[in-house]
Amino acid sequence: MDKPLKGYFGHYGGQYVPETLVSALTELEKAYEYYTAQKEFWAELNSYYRDYSGRPTPLFLAPRLSEHYSAEDLKLKIYLKREDLNHTGAHKINNALGQVLLAKRMGKQRIIAETGAGQHGVATATVAAHFDMKCCIYMGAVDMQRQALNVYKMRLLGAEVIPATGGTQTLKDACNEAIRDWVANSLDTHYIIGSVVGPHPYPVMVRDFQRVIGEETKDQIITKEGRLPDIIAACVGGGSNAMGMFYPFLQEEEVKLVGLEAAGEGLESGRHAASLSRGRQGVLHGAFSYLLQNDDGQIEEAHSISAGLDYPGVGPEHSMLKDSGRVKYLGVQDQAALAAFHQLTKLEGIIPALESAHALAFLEELKSFIPRDAEKETIVVINLSGRGDKDIDTVREEAGHEQHNGA
Numbered sequence: 001m002d003k004p005l006k007g008y009f010g011h012y013g014g015q016y017v018p019e020t021l022v023s024a025l026t027e028l029e030k031a032y033e034y035y036t037a038q039k040e041f042w043a044e045l046n047s048y049y050r051d052y053s054g055r056p057t058p059l060f061l062a063p064r065l066s067e068h069y070s071a072e073d074l075k076l077k078i079y080l081k082r083e084d085l086n087h088t089g090a091h092k093i094n095n096a097l098g099q100v101l102l103a104k105r106m107g108k109q110r111i112i113a114e115t116g117a118g119q120h121g122v123a124t125a126t127v128a129a130h131f132d133m134k135c136c137i138y139m140g141a142v143d144m145q146r147q148a149l150n151v152y153k154m155r156l157l158g159a160e161v162i163p164a165t166g167g168t169q170t171l172k173d174a175c176n177e178a179i180r181d182w183v184a185n186s187l188d189t190h191y192i193i194g195s196v197v198g199p200h201p202y203p204v205m206v207r208d209f210q211r212v213i214g215e216e217t218k219d220q221i222i223t224k225e226g227r228l229p230d231i232i233a234a235c236v237g238g239g240s241n242a243m244g245m246f247y248p249f250l251q252e253e254e255v256k257l258v259g260l261e262a263a264g265e266g267l268e269s270g271r272h273a274a275s276l277s278r279g280r281q282g283v284l285h286g287a288f289s290y291l292l293q294n295d296d297g298q299i300e301e302a303h304s305i306s307a308g309l310d311y312p313g314v315g316p317e318h319s320m321l322k323d324s325g326r327v328k329y330l331g332v333q334d335q336a337a338l339a340a341f342h343q344l345t346k347l348e349g350i351i352p353a354l355e356s357a358h359a360l361a362f363l364e365e366l367k368s369f370i371p372r373d374a375e376k377e378t379i380v381v382i383n384l385s386g387r388g389d390k391d392i393d394t395v396r397e398e399a400g401h402e403q404h405n406g407a
């Protein structure tokens with residue numbers, strides 16, 4: 001069998017970039033390999049995970065949620081991996097910490113990033129403040145409105161937030177602007193990409209900084225239950241919280257893995273962000289993967305109620321996992337995510353991010369994943385990638401619309 005090509009997942013991934021970026025990517029790849037081979041690098045990162053971010057995050061058995069979905073012939077234990085309890089409120093800090101430690105060692109003085117929901121921007125501005133580095137965050141002008149609280153937080157943290165006003169003024173356009181900046185300034189600037197997307201080595205590097213989620217989950221569930229879970233579900237935007245959760249379980253064939261994409265107003269509506277379920281293969285932001293495009297190969301507008309899932313592409317490793325069938329990908333519509341948001345809030349007193357609510361909505365489809373004759377208890381883990389404070393305005397507006405329409 002052919003050895004897999006470096007930087008590729010099957011035939012997905014690669015480095016489809018202008019020549020001006022090749023030397024910056026080569027420098028990054030070498031630094032990544034060099035420093036992550038050192039125990040001292042991981043020791044420092046692990047101490048930041050523990051003392052700065054609050055890891056390990058708990059694996060919480062949600063009693064009322066479990067009861068709600070259990071039935072006479074279906075005994076369920078639903079666990080939540082509480083990434084929302086990280087410092088800054090989401091899993092994004094895991095990756096930002098890893099990359100800033102790398103940037104420091106590379107002698108960079110300036111950090112740039114793109115952000116959609118603002119969680120990655122806040123995480124990046126946070127680590128830049130702590131390490132005393134200049135920070136510039138690109139954010140779609142539409143997302144800046146949807147996530148005004150996070151914009152304010154980034155500015156408080158000392159970051160410059162620059163609106164991306166091209167295209168749909170969302171995450172894809174923020175990525176374009178960040179790449180443009182990096183091409184011009186790569187000598188002193190490190191670009192912290194926020195998901196498992198972009199050219200090699202980003203998809204591998206971001207996954208490796210996020211796989212702490214799955215590694216902890218594995219240890220925690222074995223301690224609590226003495227066995228692995230039956231099903232694990234996570235939402236997929238670019239795919240970093242899902243990849244971090246799934247990666248340590250990929251070889252455990254008995255564990256079913258499910259990724260939830262944003263089906264927006266419906267997969268048939270044309271207004272969604274389901275790159276894996278409805279996209280075709282092509283190149284976006286330096287990597288070959290599934291993406292939303294029209295017949296001429298132009299990138300199509302993505303839509304989701306959650307800014308963090310509103311991206312027309314997806315990490316290349318997910319594309320490989322879709323083709324191989326190891327991970328099953330489903331779409332969750334805006335209204336189903338909203339219902340799951342309210343349900344967790346009421347049943348468990350935990351307000352989830354709208355992105356994470358897509359993973360919670362999977363519980364409605366759960367029955368079809370469990371064999372009818374299953375005698376044992378079914379253990380499910382949902383990755384709660386972030387907390388919902390940033391989404392309160394969106395949810396309030398939606399409630400207003402509903403009241404208005406129902407009146």
Ligand SMILES: Cc1ncc(COP(=O)(O)O)c(C=O)c1O
Nearest residue numbers: 119195237238239240241308386
């Ligand atoms: C809380 C939360 N979950 C999930 C995502 C989606 O990103 P990814 O698919 O890379 O985990 C985001 C993105 O901003 C987010 O803020």
